[in-house]
Amino acid sequence: MIRLLKCEYLKTRRRYLLLTVIAAMTVYFIWTFHGSYNAEGIRHGWALFLYQQPVVNTIFMPFFCIIIASRLSAIEHRGAMLKQLCTMTDKGRLYDAKLIYGMFLMSFCVAVSWIGAVLFGMYKGYSGVFPLGLYGLYFIYTLLTVLEIYTLQHFLAIISKNQSVGFFVGITGEFAGLFSLFLPNIEWLRKLVPYGHFGQLDFIGMYGWTKTEHMRNVYFKLMDTENFVFVVALLILIFYITGRYIFVRKEV
Amino acid sequence: MFLRLLNAERLKLKRSPLWLAFVIMPVIPAVLGTLNYMYNIEILTKQWLSLWTQHTLFTCYFFLPVLIGIYCAYIMNIENGNWNKVLTMPSSRTSVFMAKLTITGVMIFISEVWIALLFALSGRIAGLTAPMPVGRMAVWCVFGTMGGIVIAGVQLLLSSFIRSFALPVAVSLCGGISALGFISKDMGNIWIYSLMSYGMNSNSPEQLDERGYALFIIVCMAYIVVIAAVNSFIFSRRDF
Numbered sequence A: 001m002i003r004l005l006k007c008e009y010l011k012t013r014r015r016y017l018l019l020t021v022i023a024a025m026t027v028y029f030i031w032t033f034h035g036s037y038n039a040e041g042i043r044h045g046w047a048l049f050l051y052q053q054p055v056v057n058t059i060f061m062p063f064f065c066i067i068i069a070s071r072l073s074a075i076e077h078r079g080a081m082l083k084q085l086c087t088m089t090d091k092g093r094l095y096d097a098k099l100i101y102g103m104f105l106m107s108f109c110v111a112v113s114w115i116g117a118v119l120f121g122m123y124k125g126y127s128g129v130f131p132l133g134l135y136g137l138y139f140i141y142t143l144l145t146v147l148e149i150y151t152l153q154h155f156l157a158i159i160s161k162n163q164s165v166g167f168f169v170g171i172t173g174e175f176a177g178l179f180s181l182f183l184p185n186i187e188w189l190r191k192l193v194p195y196g197h198f199g200q201l202d203f204i205g206m207y208g209w210t211k212t213e214h215m216r217n218v219y220f221k222l223m224d225t226e227n228f229v230f231v232v233a234l235l236i237l238i239f240y241i242t243g244r245y246i247f248v249r250k251e252v
Numbered sequence B: 001m002f003l004r005l006l007n008a009e010r011l012k013l014k015r016s017p018l019w020l021a022f023v024i025m026p027v028i029p030a031v032l033g034t035l036n037y038m039y040n041i042e043i044l045t046k047q048w049l050s051l052w053t054q055h056t057l058f059t060c061y062f063f064l065p066v067l068i069g070i071y072c073a074y075i076m077n078i079e080n081g082n083w084n085k086v087l088t089m090p091s092s093r094t095s096v097f098m099a100k101l102t103i104t105g106v107m108i109f110i111s112e113v114w115i116a117l118l119f120a121l122s123g124r125i126a127g128l129t130a131p132m133p134v135g136r137m138a139v140w141c142v143f144g145t146m147g148g149i150v151i152a153g154v155q156l157l158l159s160s161f162i163r164s165f166a167l168p169v170a171v172s173l174c175g176g177i178s179a180l181g182f183i184s185k186d187m188g189n190i191w192i193y194s195l196m197s198y199g200m201n202s203n204s205p206e207q208l209d210e211r212g213y214a215l216f217i218i219v220c221m222a223y224i225v226v227i228a229a230v231n232s233f234i235f236s237r238r239d240f
Helices: A002-012 A015-033 A039-043 A043-088 A091-124 A130-161 A162-179 A185-194 A194-200 A227-250 B002-013 B016-022 B027-039 B046-079 B085-089 B093-126 B135-159 B168-186 B191-201 B207-211 B213-238
Strands: A205-209 A219-222
Touching: A002 A043, A002 A091, A015 A091, A015 B168, A039 A043, A039 B093, A043 A091, A043 A130, A043 A162, A043 A194, A043 A205, A043 A219, A043 B168, A091 A130, A091 A227, A130 A194, A130 A227, A130 B213, A162 A194, A162 B016, A162 B027, A162 B046, A162 B135, A162 B168, A185 A194, A194 A227, A205 B207, B002 B093, B016 B027, B016 B093, B027 B046, B027 B093, B046 B093, B046 B135, B046 B168, B046 B191, B085 B093, B093 B135, B093 B213, B135 B168, B135 B191, B135 B213, B168 B191, B168 B207, B191 B213
Parallel strands: none
Antiparallel strands: A205 A219
8 A cells, every 4th residue: 555655646746736735725825814803803813713714615625625636536547547557456455545645635735724724823813822622623623524525526536537527516516515504594405515514513603793793792602513523424434435336346 | 610610619519518517507506595595685685686696606706717617628628639630620720729719608608698597587486576687687697708708718728738637727716716806906807817707797786887888898808819819829839
C-alpha cells in the first residue's frame, strides 16, 4: 500500500495539485474572512464562526472534493492507464490507494481551514477564551462530512470515464444541500443529501436576532447532533464498500 | 460552412448526458426556492420579484457559471487528440471556436427559458396574485444568455489551453464567487463573471431597469468581440 501511495504522489507531482488546493483555500479564506467586524461580531466571534461556517463549507468543500477526485481519476482514464495498472496490482488496493491519497489532501484542506480560522480569531481579538473543545468538535464534524462527500465523489470519478458525470452529480447535490440549509422546516432533506450534512452537524444555534436590534441580544446554545455523526460515519462506510465493490467488478 | 460546423458540434453532443444537467439543475432552485419563498412570505413582499431572487440568487453566482465551465470543458476535451483532424477542415480556426461558442450559447438560452418556465409555474403554485412580469422575464432571460455567452467565451479559451477537466471549472467557480464582490461594489456590469447575474437581475430585480439596457448590451458585445479576436490570434499561432 505504501508503494501504491508513493506512486499516487509521483503521478501527481508537477500536476499542480497542491497548488490547486492552496488556490482553492485562498478563495475560501477570502470568502470567510472578508467583511467588516463590528463590536458585536467581535464579542460573539468564536461562536459566530461555528454557527456560520457550515454554510461556507457547504459551498466550498464539496467543490474541492469534486476537483481533487476528478484530478486523481482523470490521470488514469486518460490514456487508459487503468488497463495497465490492473494487470500489475489488485483493483481493490488501487481503489483504496487513490481514496486514501485524496482523503489525505482533503484532510489537509480541512486542517488548514481550521488553523486559519483560529489564527484569524486571535488576530481579530475575539472576546473570551478560545473554546478548544467546541472547535475540536467542529474539526471532527467538518472532517467527517468532507470524507463522506469525498468517498462518494471518488467513486463517481473513478467509475466513469466521462468526468462531467461526477461534476454534475456533485454540483447538483451541492445545490440541493445548500438550499436545504435555508429550509429548517424540511429537516429530512438536509439529512437525505450528503452535501448538506455540514448543516445537519451544525451544533451551535443562534437565538435572539431581530431585524431592528440585530445581534444586540443574541445568544448561542449547543444543539444535540451527536447521533447524526454515527450516520455520517456509517455513510462513509457504505459509500466505500459499495464503490469498491462496483469498481472491482467493473471492466476497465 | 458555419452551419455545417454547428451541425457537427450538435452531433458530437448527441447522446451525451450533458444536457440533462441543464434540465435537472434549475428544478432544484425552483422547488426549494419556492418553498423558501412560501415559508418567508411575510418578509418577501414583492411577489414575483421576490420569488425571482429566490430562484436565481445561488443559481447565478455559483451553479450556472460552474455548469457553463463544465460544459465548455467537455466540448473542448472531446477534441483532445482530435485537433489535427478538426483543424484540417476547410474552415477557419475562428469559425471552429465560434461554432462551439454558439452551441454553448444555445444551451444557455434553453436553460434560461427553462428557468423562466419553472418560475412561472412556481408563481402560480405559490398563488401569486399580481400579473406575471412577462416582459421583464424575457429581458432577464435574453440578458442572462448574453452574460452567459461572455463567460462561455472565456471558459472555452481556458479549456483549450488547460487540458485538465477540473481546473477550468474551478476557475469558473472562483469567477462566480468574484461576481458577488463586483456586484456589491456596483461594478456588476463590467466584470465578465458578474454579467450573467447582473443581466438576470438575480440580486436586485430593479437594478438593471434603473441603469438602462444599452450599456449592458454594449459591454457584452464588446467582450464577445474581444474574446473572439483574442482566440483567433492565439489559435492561429498555436500548434495542437
